[in-house]
Amino acid sequence: MALDVELAEIRDFLAAHAPFDALPAHELSTLPALLEVVYRRRGEVVLPAGEVPEGLLVVRSGAVEARDADGELVQRGGAGTSVGGPALVAGTAQPVTVSAIEDSLLLVLPAAAAGELLARHPALAAALRERGGDRLRGAVEHQRDLHADDLQRAVLRTRVADLVRRPPVTVAATATVREAAEVMHREQVSSVLVTDGERLVGILTDRDLRSRVVAAGTDPAVAVSAVMTPEPVTGSPDAVALEVLLELVRRNLHHLPLLRDGRPVGVVTATDLMRLEQADPVHLVGDVARARDAAEVAEAAGRLAGLVASLVRQGTSARDASRVVTTIGDAVERRLVTLAEDAIGPAPVPYAWVTLGSRARFEQALHADQDHALVLHDDASEADDAWFVELADRVTADLEVVGYPRCGGGTMAGDARWRRTRAGWRDEVSAWVREPTPGAVIGASIFFDLRHLSGEASLTADVADHLRRSAAGADLFLAHLASHAAARPVPVGFFRGLVVERTGEHRDTLDLKRGGIGIVVEIARIHALTVGSPATSTLERLEDAVAGGALSRPLADDLHDAWEYLTALRLGHQADQVRHGALPDNHVDPSALSSLEQRHLRTVFGVLRSAQSALAQRHPVSALW
Numbered sequence: 225m226a227l228d229v230e231l232a233e234i235r236d237f238l239a240a241h242a243p244f245d246a247l248p249a250h251e252l253s254t255l256p257a258l259l260e261v262v263y264r265r266r267g268e269v270v271l272p273a274g275e276v277p278e279g280l281l282v283v284r285s286g287a288v289e290a291r292d293a294d295g296e297l298v299q300r301g302g303a304g305t306s307v308g309g310p311a312l313v314a315g316t317a318q319p320v321t322v323s324a325i326e327d328s329l330l331l332v333l334p335a336a337a338a339g340e341l342l343a344r345h346p347a348l349a350a351a352l353r354e355r356g357g358d359r360l361r362g363a364v365e366h367q368r369d370l371h372a373d374d375l376q377r378a379v380l381r382t383r384v385a386d387l388v389r390r391p392p393v394t395v396a397a398t399a400t401v402r403e404a405a406e407v408m409h410r411e412q413v414s415s416v417l418v419t420d421g422e423r424l425v426g427i428l429t430d431r432d433l434r435s436r437v438v439a440a441g442t443d444p445a446v447a448v449s450a451v452m453t454p455e456p457v458t459g460s461p462d463a464v465a466l467e468v469l470l471e472l473v474r475r476n477l478h479h480l481p482l483l484r485d486g487r488p489v490g491v492v493t494a495t496d497l498m499r500l501e502q503a504d505p506v507h508l509v510g511d512v513a514r515a516r517d518a519a520e521v522a523e524a525a526g527r528l529a530g531l532v533a534s535l536v537r538q539g540t541s542a543r544d545a546s547r548v549v550t551t552i553g554d555a556v557e558r559r560l561v562t563l564a565e566d567a568i569g570p571a572p573v574p575y576a577w578v579t580l581g582s583r584a585r586f587e588q589a590l591h592a593d594q595d596h597a598l599v600l601h602d603d604a605s606e607a608d609d610a611w612f613v614e615l616a617d618r619v620t621a622d623l624e625v626v627g628y629p630r631c632g633g634g635t636m637a638g639d640a641r642w643r644r645t646r647a648g649w650r651d652e653v654s655a656w657v658r659e660p661t662p663g664a665v666i667g668a669s670i671f672f673d674l675r676h677l678s679g680e681a682s683l684t685a686d687v688a689d690h691l692r693r694s695a696a697g698a699d700l701f702l703a704h705l706a707s708h709a710a711a712r713p714v715p716v717g718f719f720r721g722l723v724v725e726r727t728g729e730h731r732d733t734l735d736l737k738r739g740g741i742g743i744v745v746e747i748a749r750i751h752a753l754t755v756g757s758p759a760t761s762t763l764e765r766l767e768d769a770v771a772g773g774a775l776s777r778p779l780a781d782d783l784h785d786a787w788e789y790l791t792a793l794r795l796g797h798q799a800d801q802v803r804h805g806a807l808p809d810n811h812v813d814p815s816a817l818s819s820l821e822q823r824h825l826r827t828v829f830g831v832l833r834s835a836q837s838a839l840a841q842r843h844p845v846s847a848l849w
Contacts, residue, residue: 231256234331237284241304243351244282251345260332264324270307271322276315277308280338280352286328290320292826294819300325309352312338314834319826350778384468384482385461387497388490392481394419397426401437401451402444404428415479415491418452422487426452429479458483461490467547469497469505505531505548512555517563518622525556525626529808532590533799542791543763550588554579554677556626557596557619561678564618571615572608573601576676576683580635584675585745585761587791590798590808593629594620595670597642599683604645612643635670649687657694660704668695668705672749675760688758696756699843705753706843709746710836715739716829722814722822733811734825736797740790743832744783747839751775754842762787779838782831789828793821 234256238244244252261284264270270288271277288307289300311318312335333341342349394417395404408416408430418426428448436442436451457475459468461482472480472494482490508531511524528549535545561577581595582588596619598612616637624630637643644652653671656664672691676684695701715723715734724732734740745762752765755772759765766784769775775783798808814822 234259234284237304238282241282243306243348246347246351247345251341255333255341258333258337260334262330262332264328264330266324266327269321269323270328270330271318273319273321274317276317277312277335279335280309280312280333281307282331282333283307284329284331286324286326288322288328289325290322292320292819292823294823306352310830310834313342313349313352314830314837316830316833316837319830346776350776383461384459384463384465384480384492384497385490387465387492388461388482390490392417392488392490394488395428395448396420397447397449399448400445401428401433401442401448404448405433405444408433413491414493417481417488417491418448419488424456424458424481424483424488425449426454427456427479427481428452431478456481459492460484464544465492465497467544468492469494472497505552508552509555512552512559515559515563518560518625521556521559521563521622522626525552528552528627529590529798529802532795533802536792536796536799542788542795545795546582546587546589546791549590550583550586553583553588553592553628556628557583557623558678560619560622560626561615563622564615567618568611568614571679572611573604574680574683575600575604575612576680577619577637577678578674578684578687579677580670580674582673584673587741587745587762589791589794589810590802591627591629593631594623595631595635596637596677597635597671597674598637598644599649599687600643600645601680601683602645602647609643613638616643633670641667646683646686650690653687653691653694657698657701660701665704665708668701669708669746669749672753673745673760692753692756692758695753702750702754703843705746705750706839709743709750710840712743712746712836713739714743714829714832714836716826716833722825722829724814725811730809730811732815733813735810736790736794736812737810740828740832741787741794743836744787744790747783747835750839750843774842775838779831779835783835786828786831789824793825 235252238247238255239252244255247255260279264286271281273293283301283303283305285303287300287302288305307322307330308318342352393407393411393413393415395407397418397420399407399418404416404418408414408428415427415429417424418428426449428451432451432453437444442451456479457477458481459471461484468480472478478494480492481488482492508524508527512521515521515524531552532545532549535548540548557577557579565571576599578584578597578599579595580597582592583595598616600608600612604612620630620636620638630636635642653668656668660668672695674684674688674691713723722734724734748762748765748769751769751772751774752759754774755769757765757768757772759768763784766775766780770777770780793812794810797810797812801808814825817825
C-alpha cells in the first residue's frame with residue numbers, strides 16, 4: 225500500500241509540471257512504475273555534454289544548472305525541470321553539461337520506455353524539443369539588436385497605416401468626371417477613390433485627368449467610371465512602409481489605396497513614403513530602372529553594399545534585409561534583360577527569363593553569383609536559338625560587370641542545359657523525378673527554386689506547376705532529395721565543438737551558407753514539395769509544410785529561427801567586410817565571435833541535426849531500394 229501511495233505522489237508530481245501535464249490520465253497513472261530514482265550530490269554531473277542521454281531525467285527535488293564548454297551559464301531549474309529532452313528526442317549528443325547545484329533527487333525514464341512514450345504522444349516530443357527553442361528565439365533577437373539603432377529601426381518598420389493622415393476621399397461610380405475633379409480640388413488631394421457602396425471599384429488620379437480627360441478631349445460630363453483606373457492595386461494598412469514603397473516603384477505607381485476587410489481606409493502615396501528616412505532602397509531601384517547602359521546600372525547598384533550595412537545597423541530582420549537585397553537584384557537583372565533586348569531587337573518567339581537559387585527565394589545576400597534560366601515558347605526553332613544565346617550572353621556579361629559573378633557550376637541561361645522550351649523543361653523535370661540520379665538531384669535542387677523575372681509569365685507558371693505536380697507523391701525522388709540533404713555535414717563535432725575548414729583560402733572559418741543556411745533551405749524545400757506547396761521562400765515553405773502535416777510546429781519554428789539567426793549573422797559579417805573594404809563572403813571565423821554567439825551557433829546546429837534526422841525518418845533510405 226505504501227508503494228501505491230508513493231507512485232500516486234509521483235503521478236501527481238508529474239501532472240503538475242510541463243510537459244507531462246498534457247498527458248492523459250491513464251498514461252500518467254502507468255508512468256511512475258517505469259521510473260527509476262537517482263541521487264546526485266551538490267556539484268556532481270547529472271548529464272555530461274557530448275553523450276547521448278540514456279533516459280529522460282526530471283528533477284524531483286533540488287536544483288540543477290546547465291553550462292556550456294566555456295563554463296557560461298545556459299539555464300537553471302528546480303523541481304519539475306526536464307533534463308536531456310531535446311537531445312533524447314533528436315537522438316543526438318547532449319549539447320551542454322548539466323550538474324546538480326543542490327543535493328537532488330531525479331526521476332529517470334529509461335531511453336527505451338521514453339522512446340515508446342514519445343512515439344505514442346508526438347506532442348510530448350514536440351514540447352520537449354521546444355523547450356530548447358526559447359534560447360534560439362532569444363539568439364535571433366540578440367543578433368538582430370546587436371548593432372540596432374532604435375530610432376532608425378522604428379522608421380524602417382513603420383506601417384503604412386501610420387502615414388495615413390485622413391479618411392479616404394471617395395466619389396460614387398455614378399459621379400461625373402467634373403464632380404470628381406471638384407471633390408479633388410476642394411479636398412486638396414491628388415486622387416479620389418471610386419466606390420460602389422462600400423466596395424472599391426477604381427481610382428482617379430491627377431495623371432488620369434491630364435492624360436485621359438484633358439489631353440484626350442473627353443467630355444467632363446461623362447461618368448468617372450469611363451476614365452478611372454479600374455480594380456486598382458491595393459495594400460494592407462498593416463504592411464511595412466518600405467516594402468510598399470519598393471512595390472510602388474516596381475509597378476510605376478504613385479497611389480496605393482489601403483483596404484481593411486475589403487473596405488478602403490485611406491490612400492498612401494509614393495511621396496508620403498519617400499519622406500521616410502529609409503528612401504535609399506527606393507531611389508536605388510529607381511536609378512537602376514532609369515539606367516541607360518550596364519555601366520550606369522553598375523554605378524547605381526554599387527550603393528547596395530552600403531545599404532546592407534545600413535540595414536544591419538538598423539536591426540532589420542534577416543528576412544526583410546534579404547528581400548530588399550533581392551528586390552534590388554531583381555531590378556538590376558530585369559533592366560539588363562531590357563537593355564539586351566533593345567540592343568538585339570525583338571525576340572523571335574515569346575520567352576520567360578527566370579531567376580533561380582537565393583534570388584528566386586527572396587533570400588539574396590551580397591556578392592551572390594548568377595543563377596538564371598530561359599523558358600522558350602514551344603514554337604522556338606533551332607534558328608531562333610541564336611537570338612536567345614546572344615540575349616543570355618549579353619545579360620550574363622553585364623551582370624558580371626555590375627558585380628554578380630558567373631555561376632561556378634554553369635547555371636546560366638547561356639548554357640543549353642538551362643535554356644529549353646516549355647515542353648523541354650517538362651520532359652527534363654519528368655526525367656529527374658523518374659530517374660533521380662545524383663546529377664538529377666543536383667539539377668532539381670537548383671531548378672525547383674525558380675521565379676519569373678521577365679518576359680511571358682505564363683511560360684514560367686506552366687513549368688512551375690509541372691514541377692509541383694511531378695514531385696508531390698514521388699516517394700523515390702523525395703527520398704533521394706532527403707538523403708542528400710540529411711547527409712550534408714553540420715559543422716559541429718560530437719563534443720559540440722564548431723568544426724572549421726582545415727585547408728584552403730577559407731581555412732579556420734565556418735561556411736554559413738553551405739553548412740547552415742543551405743541545410744535549412746533544402747529541408748524546407750523537400751517538405752514543401754511533399755505537400756505540393758507553390759511557395760519559393762524558405763520561411764513560407766516551412767509554414768506550408770506545417771499546414772500540410774509534413775512538419776511539426778515546434779521544429780518549423782526552430783528552423784525558422786535558425787534561418788533568421790544564420791542569415792542575420794551572415795549579413796552582419798558581410799556588412800563588417802564592406803566597412804573594411806573587403807569583398808563580402810559567407811565565411812565566418814568563429815574565434816572572432818563572442819562566446820554567446822558561439823553558443824547560439826551550437827544551438828542552431830543542434831536544431832539542424834534534429835531536422836535532418838526528422839527528414840530522414842519521413843523519407844527513409846529504404847525507399848531508395
